[in-house]
Amino acid sequence: MSEAKARIAVLGASGYTGSELVRLLLRHPRVELVALTADRKAGQSMADVFPQFAPFKLPTLVTIDDVDFTSVDLVFCALPHATTQTVIKSVFEKAPNVKVVDLSADFRLTDPGAYEKWYGHVHSALDLQKEAVFGLVELYRDEIRKARLVANPGCHTTTAILPIVPLLEAGALDPDSIVVDSKTGMSGAGRSAKEAMLFSEVSEGIHAYSVSGHRHMGELDQEYSKAAGRTVQPMFVPHLSPMNRGIYATIYVRTTGASAQDLHRILADFYKGEHFVHVLPFGQVPQSRHVRGSNWAHIGVVADRQADRAIVICTTDNLVKGASGQAIQNMNLVLGFPEAMGIDQIALMP
Amino acid sequence: MSEAKARIAVLGASGYTGSELVRLLLRHPRVELVALTADRKAGQSMADVFPQFAPFKLPTLVTIDDVDFTSVDLVFCALPHATTQTVIKSVFEKAPNVKVVDLSADFRLTDPGAYEKWYGHVHSALDLQKEAVFGLVELYRDEIRKARLVANPGCHTTTAILPIVPLLEAGALDPDSIVVDSKTGMSGAGRSAKEAMLFSEVSEGIHAYSVSGHRHMGELDQEYSKAAGRTVQPMFVPHLSPMNRGIYATIYVRTTGASAQDLHRILADFYKGEHFVHVLPFGQVPQSRHVRGSNWAHIGVVADRQADRAIVICTTDNLVKGASGQAIQNMNLVLGFPEAMGIDQIALMP
Amino acid sequence: MSEAKARIAVLGASGYTGSELVRLLLRHPRVELVALTADRKAGQSMADVFPQFAPFKLPTLVTIDDVDFTSVDLVFCALPHATTQTVIKSVFEKAPNVKVVDLSADFRLTDPGAYEKWYGHVHSALDLQKEAVFGLVELYRDEIRKARLVANPGCHTTTAILPIVPLLEAGALDPDSIVVDSKTGMSGAGRSAKEAMLFSEVSEGIHAYSVSGHRHMGELDQEYSKAAGRTVQPMFVPHLSPMNRGIYATIYVRTTGASAQDLHRILADFYKGEHFVHVLPFGQVPQSRHVRGSNWAHIGVVADRQADRAIVICTTDNLVKGASGQAIQNMNLVLGFPEAMGIDQIALMP
């Protein structure tokens, strides 16, 4: 009842992942929101930016410079790429003991060269890049518990890593065969006003984007390669589907002899004790709406007509397990709270 | 911590309001789901019917006859109209001390004649009809606390009553002037397989339905008339908008001299202490998405260009405040729990 | 077969009404598109702006200054309000004999005072304002045939005028009772990049806008008052519904004694010979999707439970009968072509 609450700051609270953090943290029993930032909207209330918050008491939006990080326990950073590394460096200079869960891409790639290749410039906080832990909880739980800086993985990445890494680790897949066809809802494209994201531009249609190379590929390569013990470069194409939330990755693989049922068994074993990963019975097909609004990942494995091929499908909510929910899952580990605290909402039916 | 949990049955768990009850009750700290019924799907698990529930432990679906009501504290009844009155009568015969929150329309009209007029047949449980309390919490809180049978109001009704009854009680409106133009999401139409509700039939368009007389009118007449102290028969047309959730009632009124600002003041005063009703600043316009997934009602008042006219808008989530959320709010009152327990989720942003 | 084709310019071809004009005119047998303008996109092809046009030969986008209006027969002007009056004035200075169909609001209000009131500044082309004909074909066909400048009416306006003006002219309605609740699809909000129009901001919800006074009210007041022979100021609230196309006006009226069936008869008589206005059998309810992609207006009349009240519903496609289709209908009259030429496409089913 009267346990002290952790003091939390959210940097970038006016975007979709930032506001999703606020939405979930407001109902988390062990935290207190002490600072919310939004540089261009400083001075406004969260209710001005998202009227959904009208009934709730929340700190007024301020600039990052106005936050006293020395009185904060943990910082969520939901800022654009590149800006992030500068901000976090400066946060640690002011408050070396604060914990940080970063939702940007800045600290996900451990190899400085890979970072430079995918982002086109040298990383400006190389020490922190080395220090950061990749925040895919089910794979790096122990490291995360001890981390000061957690790099929350991307939404496409989370959804494509969860079902494939255990199979690569088991040596069950031909690493050169992997094709990841990923579909995301529109909230993944963020809240900035772009013609291409207007309702009338994106409803009633579907399309691929970043076909020649999406930056999340860097994360896939890193984690797939690590799991396979050799370089892996999957084919990967993301798509925008006319819905708000959801990532749906249909993954086509060839095995090294294993049957689809074997793949299913490996995944079911791997995730047996996990709270947030549910492996469906063999042959069943997940739907993105079955995890909408929740922190769950659903995984399905289906046989192909050729014995050495299989279809592995994983789906998550891009704003929850694919972003803010997983970020809180990371926070729970870092701060020693029960892992599912505050994020065990059940998916919406309609 | 170790307080005994109330034992709850949900009759009709396989529909949208039934499953929304289960979704919310699973996370309610003071209840335990002991029986779920779905006559045609008896023997299946909730996860068979809604894969969203796959990760959770829930009672298998049974028929109503298989429920032992004597070991249940409270029954939610989410069954079709008419069937309901027979079922609840029989429940009380088996277990006179059980509490019932009914989500159907069967016990909302207190006048047997009105019931007969709107539903075309004599009510088959007249005693219970007399006993039932109209479960609009903000208006009937004290009666509900003592009730054995609560008639949870309709979604259109809740949304149109909340903003108008206080104004009628204050004598601020011309009761003959009220026009209620209500828009609902598709989940309000239920889960039965009808051609008219297919995605390809209802997406990309809007239309009115039941224009010549929707049954919810009976509830509006009853509550408006009671508030005005005379017979009131508003104009009311419901519409289906291509979205899953949400009720949006645009209400056109003429005043008896009061200004729009006066109307706003009356409503702001009336709902000042309320947890789930938020009156926006004068002139601000609610949006249905600002309450989506939450138990809140947002109310706005805007001036018309003619001084004695005003536009009053109210919006709720039809499955939460318009159905299952309010039903749990009623349960909380009936069972003596804090009113907001288990239903204070914040609306989804995207 | 070998009749000369009219030479057409479209000013503002890169917006939704402009591109809808191009889409329809490309298949019109009697016109040739000789100039398309888009100031900020000059130099690009239409296919750059709308890949839908990739397979077709079209003039490259140019600035308005680059158009030789003396070699053009008719100009469609799909530019923003206020800019328009300057542009059209200058077009007529360069080419006094050209015909203009204007899709903006600039020439719809015949009273300079009304214009000033609704738009906040003095009209800068008062002579043209006087000259312009209100382009609601079914009401002003004869004037349009002789016009040099046609002011194509607004989408909300067209949809609310068609079903009500004949009733007011017949003296069948209490002019003070009219409530127009109008719903529009998102394409009505245009193509400029605004946060409030992003998919994630407007899907899965509905809301009113411009509640305290939408500028289309000026047109409604003008046409209703003219029909009633006295000042009429209806209540009018527009809403945004999550769909691309469609206007749906639910109109609540009180009669001066006439029954709803009388209203239906008046409308059925009035529109008997019309190509593009379809009055449904009494009691039937239109749906916006039944006119989607077409130039038709569907009108329905339903009785209220009180004998002197009725609900009149009209629906159109905001981009066709509510904008570009009606503009071409106007062009057909002005240029002496069959009225339905090039715009008699049938509504899409799904």
Added chain:
Amino acid sequence: MSEAKARIAVLGASGYTGSELVRLLLRHPRVELVALTADRKAGQSMADVFPQFAPFKLPTLVTIDDVDFTSVDLVFCALPHATTQTVIKSVFEKAPNVKVVDLSADFRLTDPGAYEKWYGHVHSALDLQKEAVFGLVELYRDEIRKARLVANPGCHTTTAILPIVPLLEAGALDPDSIVVDSKTGMSGAGRSAKEAMLFSEVSEGIHAYSVSGHRHMGELDQEYSKAAGRTVQPMFVPHLSPMNRGIYATIYVRTTGASAQDLHRILADFYKGEHFVHVLPFGQVPQSRHVRGSNWAHIGVVADRQADRAIVICTTDNLVKGASGQAIQNMNLVLGFPEAMGIDQIALMP
């Protein structure tokens, strides 16, 4: 002007492909609709079934038995699989000279064994199966011109065959590498009332279906194998995306040495003269909305980061090029009309 019109019957006019045929044929200058059938809705008008047709004169719906096929020039058959073969057999018995364009799957597979494998029963009209021509116009134009019975290909099939067959014929692809990830709008699922197709079940989410084997695979195998000169069994998973219309096939291939740019050149050459196939500039990505409402296919080719891999994307409108539009294209060939007559509508913008 006064050329005789072909007399057309549409069997199964009350479904989505049937009504799309009627919509398009009503505006075709060289045909006359003389019979429309819908067994369970016989006696009703098309406007009863689709109010979109209210303003138009159309034959009343009748049963198939009531059609006099001897006075018909061409029959479109839009009936369910299996029923179709019986019906068409009987049509030809009554009227051996009539032409038939069949939209079902019954005559698409030329190999009786393949038919039996995919459909689970022996074909009941083996002679006709042998006679039928696969109606993918761009590949079989000459055979179609002479055909009595044309088997219009499936929507997924059309979209996956167009971009791949020319590459297989050129020997540019490793036939074992092909992965087809196809997404379709909801109208592809038809108009029968199924819970799984309700708006509230399918909006706001995406999912794969028939993962373990969709029947369209039979058509893909047949055409891919024919083009490759050996057996080809691609991986193929169809998905349902929350939109009305559109097929979007993202196809992952490995080459036999060719670069992605080579693949693009092969396709651009192959389709150079084609009216309805548009190959985008190399590297550009199609969107399903760019062909919505039109008979066009858009094809894009994008390089992968590995030189011997590429992504080929094709998109069509499932109801037009994927069904009824292509059926009319087939009719135009069979009856000697210009190939694009009546089906050259431009895609909708919003």
